[in-house]
Amino acid sequence: MLDVRDLTFHYPGGARWQFQFTLAPGECLAVAGPSGSGKSTLMNLLAGFLTPDAGSIQWRGRELVGTPPWARPMTSVFQEHNLFEHLDVTTNLGLGMDPGLRLTARQRQRIADGLKALGLEGFGQRMPGDLSGGQRQRVAVLRALLRDQPILLLDEPLTGLDPEARALLRDLLLAQKAEGRLLVLASHDAEDRDVLADRLLPV
Numbered sequence: 001m002l003d004v005r006d007l008t009f010h011y012p013g014g015a016r017w018q019f020q021f022t023l024a025p026g027e028c029l030a031v032a033g034p035s036g037s038g039k040s041t042l043m044n045l046l047a048g049f050l051t052p053d054a055g056s057i058q059w060r061g062r063e064l065v066g067t068p069p070w071a072r073p074m075t076s077v078f079q080e081h082n083l084f085e086h087l088d089v090t091t092n093l094g095l096g097m098d099p100g101l102r103l104t105a106r107q108r109q110r111i112a113d114g115l116k117a118l119g120l121e122g123f124g125q126r127m128p129g130d131l132s133g134g135q136r137q138r139v140a141v142l143r144a145l146l147r148d149q150p151i152l153l154l155d156e157p158l159t160g161l162d163p164e165a166r167a168l169l170r171d172l173l174l175a176q177k178a179e180g181r182l183l184v185l186a187s188h189d190a191e192d193r194d195v196l197a198d199r200l201l202p203v
């Protein structure tokens with residue numbers, strides 16, 4: 001269970017937020033609100049890139065506030081995809097699984113299977129700069145999924161994709177839920193929220 005309680009935050013001189021929700025394995029929470037309402041702020045608080053003024057984020061009874069981002073049981077796909085431009089697609093994906101890139105045959109197979117499932121078969125040796133925006137986005141989501149963390153933070157993961165890629169990624173995210181992962185999804189798109197989310201957090 002992810003238990004977010006009285007999580008308060010403000011930017012210097014800016015508005016103040018307070019977030020509260022619980023999320024069980026297999027559930028998706030959609031964070032909805034207009035541009036500038038604080039969706040990315042919540043994502044950054046959960047990921048540990050921002051420090052709250054007060055409140056707690058507990059995962060299975062363990063407090064995550066104060067835990068650095070890399071040690072949290074979550075992985076994020078934010079609007080900037082943050083692929084390493086000088087490394088090919090397979091290496092980008094592999095680094096998410098093992099920073100030392102000592103990949104097992106099974107891990108290599110998972111990368112190949114993931115690329116195939118997302119319509120990117122044969123793209124493993126390409127450089128990110130040689131991909132379309134939608135292809136880069138799929139690689140970024142795949143990299144997050146391959147990291148096998150229990151919590152996925154997704155900030156507009158399907159925005160800008162064509163209908164086919166969108167359907168592929170939606171199915172992939174539904175499969176993550178079926179496997180028991182927790183999804184926190186910021187999305188402007190009501191249809192994505194309807195398909196994926198169990199609950200709505202208006203901000």
Ligand SMILES: Nc1ncnc2c1ncn2[C@@H]1O[C@H](COP(=O)(O)OP(=O)(O)OP(=O)(O)O)[C@@H](O)[C@H]1O
Binds near residue numbers: 012033034037038039
């Ligand atoms: N570093 C910062 N310092 C001060 N104010 C900030 C900072 N980052 C964001 N804000 C402000 O906080 C508010 C919430 O921003 P946030 O990015 O969380 O909104 P959002 O709901 O994710 O918007 P969008 O849908 O456009 O991505 C905005 O008014 C924004 O201008």
